[in-house]
Amino acid sequence: MGMDSRGFTLIELLIAVAIVALLAGIAYPGYTGHVKKAYRAEIVVLLTEQAQHLERFYTRNGTFIDTSGVSAGNDRYRITAALSPQDFSLLATPAVDAVMAGDPCGAFSLASTGARTNPGAAPEMSRQACWGQ
Template identity: 80%
Template sequence: MGKDSLGFTLIELLIAMAIIAFMAGIAYPGYSGHVKKVYRAEIVALLNEQAQHLERFYTSNGTFIDASGISAGNDRYRITAVLNPQDFHLLAVPITGSAMVDDPCGNFSLTSTGARENPGAAPEMSRHQCWGQ
């Protein structure tokens, strides 16, 4: 091209796009993993908050039955509560179509005894990785 030519050639643009695509391919999985870790921490905090709410209710009423104010979850998990007179079980299940539906931690389960489990978790996931504790 002559001296008066301004702009970029097609080759230069393709090289720049290839570099950007390569960098995005490396960065996105790390970003996605970090986002899922934050979402896990959010549901763990919500489950712990609900357990404390239930324990306060039990202290006042002597039973877990008829406890009100239990959260249904958030945009990524639905929480179901099984309330018995002397114990409870909270289960958080990823919502279909949410970012957490294929999370290797699976579901989050918390009982009145403090037992924390992840039904459906991938074998390589530890409780520490899922619950952050």
């Protein structure tokens, strides 16, 4: 008398779940790495746009003081501007509870001279890796 079995045994189901968990464990870090890279690119673009805004203001007014319309950042980074009559510095720091908190690139700093740095970056992170250039 043969047993006509349909469906999955518990062992087969556990093996399938283990394979799915293993694949998810491998794929998720790669996914989050790509997401963080996209967020870094987004803040680089925002800082560049803000620098252009400041330069246009300087061209019209001969100073960076009293510039209005400087962005406060986005959900992941907060931007602060240090303005003087002849130069500026923009600093984008990761928001405390945002996904980028603890990012190895740290903060992003863009000066009126064009200098780009990453205060607080991990030693293995290059400017090229963080700024995408």
